Amino acid sequence: MSHVTRRRPDGRLILLLGALAACGPISIDMYLPSLPSIAQAFLVSTGAAQTTLTSFMLGFSVGMLLYGPLSDSFGRRPVLLGGIIMYALASVACGLSFSIGSLVTFRFVQALGAGAASVLARAIARDAHESADAARVLSMLSIVTSIGPLLAPLIGGQLLLLGGWRVVFVALTLFGTVCAVTAYLKVPETWPPEKRKHSEVLQSFGAYGKLLRDPVAWGHMLCGGMAFASMFAYITATPFVYIEYFHVSAQHYGFLFALNIVGIMFGNFMNTRLIGRLGSLAIISFSAMVSCVASLFVALVCLTGWGGLWSIVAGLFFVVGVVGLLSANCTTDLMHRYPHNAGAAAAVFGAVQLALGAGASLAVGLWEGVSPVGMGVTIGFAGVLCYCGRVLVVRWHGRGVPGVVV
Numbered sequence: 001m002s003h004v005t006r007r008r009p010d011g012r013l014i015l016l017l018g019a020l021a022a023c024g025p026i027s028i029d030m031y032l033p034s035l036p037s038i039a040q041a042f043l044v045s046t047g048a049a050q051t052t053l054t055s056f057m058l059g060f061s062v063g064m065l066l067y068g069p070l071s072d073s074f075g076r077r078p079v080l081l082g083g084i085i086m087y088a089l090a091s092v093a094c095g096l097s098f099s100i101g102s103l104v105t106f107r108f109v110q111a112l113g114a115g116a117a118s119v120l121a122r123a124i125a126r127d128a129h130e131s132a133d134a135a136r137v138l139s140m141l142s143i144v145t146s147i148g149p150l151l152a153p154l155i156g157g158q159l160l161l162l163g164g165w166r167v168v169f170v171a172l173t174l175f176g177t178v179c180a181v182t183a184y185l186k187v188p189e190t191w192p193p194e195k196r197k198h199s200e201v202l203q204s205f206g207a208y209g210k211l212l213r214d215p216v217a218w219g220h221m222l223c224g225g226m227a228f229a230s231m232f233a234y235i236t237a238t239p240f241v242y243i244e245y246f247h248v249s250a251q252h253y254g255f256l257f258a259l260n261i262v263g264i265m266f267g268n269f270m271n272t273r274l275i276g277r278l279g280s281l282a283i284i285s286f287s288a289m290v291s292c293v294a295s296l297f298v299a300l301v302c303l304t305g306w307g308g309l310w311s312i313v314a315g316l317f318f319v320v321g322v323v324g325l326l327s328a329n330c331t332t333d334l335m336h337r338y339p340h341n342a343g344a345a346a347a348v349f350g351a352v353q354l355a356l357g358a359g360a361s362l363a364v365g366l367w368e369g370v371s372p373v374g375m376g377v378t379i380g381f382a383g384v385l386c387y388c389g390r391v392l393v394v395r396w397h398g399r400g401v402p403g404v405v406v
C-alpha cells in the first residue's frame with residue numbers, strides 16, 4: 001500500500017487509529033472486575049492476581065521499545081500487523097490458562113503484541129498530519145481511545161456474570177481479530193522508503209542513547225510517566241479497594257471507573273481547544289501542578305479515611321483526568337524534538353510510561369490486604385515526581401538536543 005503525505009486532520013484515520021491504540025487499555029480495563037475472581041479461581045493472594053496486570057505492563061513496555069525503531073527501519077504497517085496478530089493469538093492462550101503462572105506469561109506475550117498498536121498508532125498520526133496539528137490530533141486520538149476503556153469495565157463486569165473470567169479473554173480475542181483485519185484493509189503506510197534508508201535498525205536503536213542523554217526527554221518521561229503511574233496505582237488497587245474494602249459490586253465498579261475515563265476525555269477535549277492558543281509547554285506545566293495537588297489530596301484521604309469512598313473518587317477524578325493532557329503534549333513535544341526518530345521517541349516515552357505504571361502496580365501489590373493506604377501512598381509519591389519532571393522540562397526546554405546538529 002502506498003504511503004500517504006501529510007495533510008490536515010483526517011477524522012476517519014483518527015477514528016481507526018484510536019480504536020487500534022485502545023488494544024492495550026481495553027486489555028487491562030475489561031478484566032479488572034475479574035481480578036478478585038481470578039484470585040479465587042487459582043487459590044492465590046490478591047497480590048499474586050495483580051501480577052497478571054504487572055506482567056502486562058512490563059510486556060507492553062518492552063514491546064514499545066522494539067516496535068518504534070523497527071518501524072523507523074521497515075515501515076509502520078508491517079510491524080503494526082505483526083504485533084496485532086501476536087496480540088490476538090496470545091489472547092486465546094490467556095483464556096486457556098489453567099494456572100496463575102501461565103496466565104502471567106501469556107499476559108506478557110499479549111502485551112508485547114498490544115504495544116505495536118499503541119506506539120505505532122501515535123507515530124502514524126504524527127506522520128500523516130502537519131506538525132502544527134500533531135498535538136491536537138493526538139488529543140483527538142486519545143478521546144477516541146478513551147471510549148474503549150470507558151465501556152470495557154462495564155462490559156467486563158457483565159461478561160463475568162455471563163460465564164466467568166475466561167469469557168473476557170474470548171471477547172479480547174474477537175476484538176484483536178477485528179483489529180488485525182481492519183488494520184490490514186485500511187491502515188496506510190505513512191513512513192516512506194526514502195526515510196527508512198536513513199533509519200537503519202542499529203541507527204534507530206541508537207536514537208535511544210541520544211534520548212537518554214537529554215534532560216528534556218527525561219523531564220517529559222518523568223512528567224508523563226509518573227502521571228501514568230498514578231493512574232495505574234489506581235487501576236491496580238481499586239478492584240480490591242472498591243469491591244472488597246468499600247463493598248461496591250463488580251458491576252457498579254464499572255460506573256465508578258467510567259467517571260475517570262470521562263475526566264480523561266474532557267481533558268483531551270480541552271487540549272484540542274487550547275493547544276493552539278497556549279502551546280504544549282504551558283499545558284504541561286498546569287497539568288503537572290493539578291496532578292501533584294490532586295495526588296497529595298488522595299494520599300491524605302487514604303491515610304486518614306477522611307470523607308470515605310467519595311473523597312477518594314473525587315480526588316482520583318483530577319489525578320486521572322490530566323493523564324491524557326500530559327501524555328499527548330509530552331509525546332508530541334518529544335517527537336518534534338527528534339523528527340528523524342519519531343518512532344523511537346514515541347516508543348521510549350511509551351516504554352518508560354508503561355514501566356513506571358508497572359512499578360506503581362507492583363508497589364501497590366506489596367501492601368498487605370485491601371486497604372486504600374498502599375494506593376494513596378503510591379499515588380502521592382508519583383504526583384510529586386510528576387511535578388519534578390515538569391521542572392526539568394521548563395528549565396531545559398530551550399536548549400538543543402545533546403550531540404545532534406539540526
